[in-house]
Amino acid sequence: MEDAGVGRARRGSPALLGRVAAFRGLPGPRLTLLPPLPLLLLCGPVLGELRAPPEKLAVIGAGIGGTSASYYLRQKFGKDVKIHVFERGKVGGRLATVNVEGQDYEAGGSVIHPLNLHMKRFVKELDLSTVQSVDGLMGIYNGEDLVFEESSWFIINMIKLVWHYGFQFLRMHMWIEDILDKFMRIYRYQSHDYSFSSVEGLLHALGGDEFTGMLNRTILQSLQKAGFSEKFLNEIVTPAMRVNYGQSTSINGFVGAVSLSGTDSGLWSVEGGNKRVCEELLQFSKALLISGSVMHIEEKARMTQTGGPKKAYEVTYKTDSGINKDLYDIVLVATPLNRKMSNITFLNFDPPIPEFHQYYHHLVTTFVHGRLNASFFGLMATDSLHLTDILTTDNPNLFINSISQVSPVKREADLQSKPATGSAVWKIFSSEFLTKEQLNLLFASHDSVQEKEWLAYPHYKPPEKCPPIILHDRIYYLNGIEWAASAMEMSAIAAHNAALLAYHRWYGNTEMIDQEGLYEKLKTEL
Ligand SMILES: Cc1cc2nc3c(=O)[nH]c(=O)nc-3n(C[C@H](O)[C@H](O)[C@H](O)COP(=O)(O)OP(=O)(O)OC[C@H]3O[C@@H](n4cnc5c(N)ncnc54)[C@H](O)[C@@H]3O)c2cc1C
Numbered sequence: 001m002e003d004a005g006v007g008r009a010r011r012g013s014p015a016l017l018g019r020v021a022a023f024r025g026l027p028g029p030r031l032t033l034l035p036p037l038p039l040l041l042l043c044g045p046v047l048g049e050l051r052a053p054p055e056k057l058a059v060i061g062a063g064i065g066g067t068s069a070s071y072y073l074r075q076k077f078g079k080d081v082k083i084h085v086f087e088r089g090k091v092g093g094r095l096a097t098v099n100v101e102g103q104d105y106e107a108g109g110s111v112i113h114p115l116n117l118h119m120k121r122f123v124k125e126l127d128l129s130t131v132q133s134v135d136g137l138m139g140i141y142n143g144e145d146l147v148f149e150e151s152s153w154f155i156i157n158m159i160k161l162v163w164h165y166g167f168q169f170l171r172m173h174m175w176i177e178d179i180l181d182k183f184m185r186i187y188r189y190q191s192h193d194y195s196f197s198s199v200e201g202l203l204h205a206l207g208g209d210e211f212t213g214m215l216n217r218t219i220l221q222s223l224q225k226a227g228f229s230e231k232f233l234n235e236i237v238t239p240a241m242r243v244n245y246g247q248s249t250s251i252n253g254f255v256g257a258v259s260l261s262g263t264d265s266g267l268w269s270v271e272g273g274n275k276r277v278c279e280e281l282l283q284f285s286k287a288l289l290i291s292g293s294v295m296h297i298e299e300k301a302r303m304t305q306t307g308g309p310k311k312a313y314e315v316t317y318k319t320d321s322g323i324n325k326d327l328y329d330i331v332l333v334a335t336p337l338n339r340k341m342s343n344i345t346f347l348n349f350d351p352p353i354p355e356f357h358q359y360y361h362h363l364v365t366t367f368v369h370g371r372l373n374a375s376f377f378g379l380m381a382t383d384s385l386h387l388t389d390i391l392t393t394d395n396p397n398l399f400i401n402s403i404s405q406v407s408p409v410k411r412e413a414d415l416q417s418k419p420a421t422g423s424a425v426w427k428i429f430s431s432e433f434l435t436k437e438q439l440n441l442l443f444a445s446h447d448s449v450q451e452k453e454w455l456a457y458p459h460y461k462p463p464e465k466c467p468p469i470i471l472h473d474r475i476y477y478l479n480g481i482e483w484a485a486s487a488m489e490m491s492a493i494a495a496h497n498a499a500l501l502a503y504h505r506w507y508g509n510t511e512m513i514d515q516e517g518l519y520e521k522l523k524t525e526l
């Protein structure tokens with residue numbers, strides 16, 4: 001990420017691993033060259049393709065998955081195809097801000113990893129500015145005491161870390177680095193236009209049986225097998241799972257690794273809010289946004305101009321002005337398919353498209369402007385609390401997952417210079433709404449309180465079977481990838497994959513789907 005035009009903000013997540021990278025004298029996360037942008041963004045399919053291009057494509061959902069899908073569909077299918085994006089709520093979906101005393105703060109997806117190359121490409125292409133996360137000071141609270149507190153002195157911190165956990169931080173860093181190295185192969189595959197027809201197939205192409213196996217084990221089992229101590233798992237790994245996914249170390253190993261990579265340094269976000277990426281992607285891809293809720297999808301035969309029958313999908317949707325229908329050649333579903341989150345039915349398909357009863361985790365984000373109560377965290381009431389992020393261990397008596405000081409999404413209002421001990425805006429993750437009594441316990445004093453409720457991400461319970469990508473001949477589902485791991489970049493990867501898959505299946509390019517041995521094949525093609 002270039003430094004020019006980059007602001008800094010408190011992010012509400014501790015850079016546990018980043019500090020270790022610095023300790024090792026490592027440069028932190030590597031910057032891998034993004035493959036050159038395809039030059040054919042607005043061109044049609046290449047010569048020699050016999051089948052006529054599709055006329056109209058539908059994308060359901062204008063979160064990061066749906067909007068990046070419309071970007072990649074435009075890139076692949078060319079300038080003439082009509083792309084309609086349906087959205088029943090706000091563009092951005094789970095990328096959303098809340099307003100606290102006149103400033104906007106990230107309430108959903110907030111931090112982006114420096115090696116998330118799709119997100120990086122988008123901000124560059126869309127000419128958006130980025131904000132670097134400021135590494136604050138992290139503490140771990142077990143419900144009685146702070147079992148670990150960071151110091152602002154680098155050397156003291158390192159001594160503390162080694163004293164408490166030996167060299168396990170270093171080993172953890174190397175473990176994550178190895179997984180990220182393999183994960184990065186997706187960018188090369190996608191830049192060469194390769195696609196996958198299942199999430200498991202995609203993961204296997206990246207890291208073989210090791211990656212698919214991670215879906216069947218908990219992160220706890222993976223790390224225990226790798227020899228990490230109980231203390232390290234309880235005091236470091238568990239809090240990282242709680243702050244990022246609101247769950248315990250019983251989540252699958254792959255999402256666990258993604259969660260740990262979310263404690264790296266160098267995280268960033270988009271100035272003005274991450275949802276800006278979605279808004280701009282929609283414009284850039286010249287898609288038509290339809291503000292309405294898709295109710296059902298049905299396969300229909302329609303007549304072409306030459307008189308022959310052609311199969312299409314009829315999408316029925318509800319807008320403020322009533323119920324409408326339209327026909328599409330290809331449909332991409334970019335929202336979790338369950339009753340609570342999208343409520344889309346597939347009518348008269350034979351065999352029927354299965355219903356997904358997958359449980360999404362309930363999470364509440366509470367924003368409070370106030371001053372923390374040191375005594376709640378086991379300190380003297382008069383002690384000054386210098387921490388900016390307090391994570392928690394697995395204790396049933398605890399009513400919060402984490403509490404972190406945050407900055408507004410607009411750079412000019414950055415609170416960086418404000419001391420952590422004073423009044424600040426704090427973001428709390430909890431599984432339920434906090435009561436007045438609980439807020440009074442957490443804060444010595446506070447004024448405004450804003451809350452937002454989410455069905456945030458899958459409730460992970462390995463062994464995990466990801467839902468299919470191909471729901472029907474030309475209906476594709478993006479959000480199955482969330483069952484491997486839910487993150488902005490994962491949705492963008494799924495979107496690029498679905499656009500490539502839809503394109504290759506439309507034109508019959510079977511050699512571009514589920515190719516075996518891609519890593520070896522592309523290693524020699526520089
Ligand atoms: C609190 C929280 C914190 C997070 N933090 C991070 C983070 O720091 N970093 C990170 O990378 N990820 C984070 N995530 C995860 C990330 O936000 C999601 O993985 C990602 O935004 C999912 O995007 P999506 O487009 O796939 O789905 P969504 O954003 O859910 O988009 C789906 C869209 O479809 C619309 N829709 C649903 N049904 C219909 C219908 N019938 N008709 C029309 N429209 C419909 C919805 O309104 C929605 O806008 C976080 C998530 C939450 C909730």
Ligand SMILES: CC(C)=CCC/C(C)=C/CC/C(C)=C/CSC[C@H](N)C(=O)O
Nearest residue numbers: 012013110111112113244261262487489
């Ligand atoms: C997909 C890869 C390789 C990396 C993504 C790493 C990443 C940014 C993980 C974070 C995932 C997540 C769901 C975080 C939620 S909370 C984030 C933050 N702590 C906050 O306070 O909002």
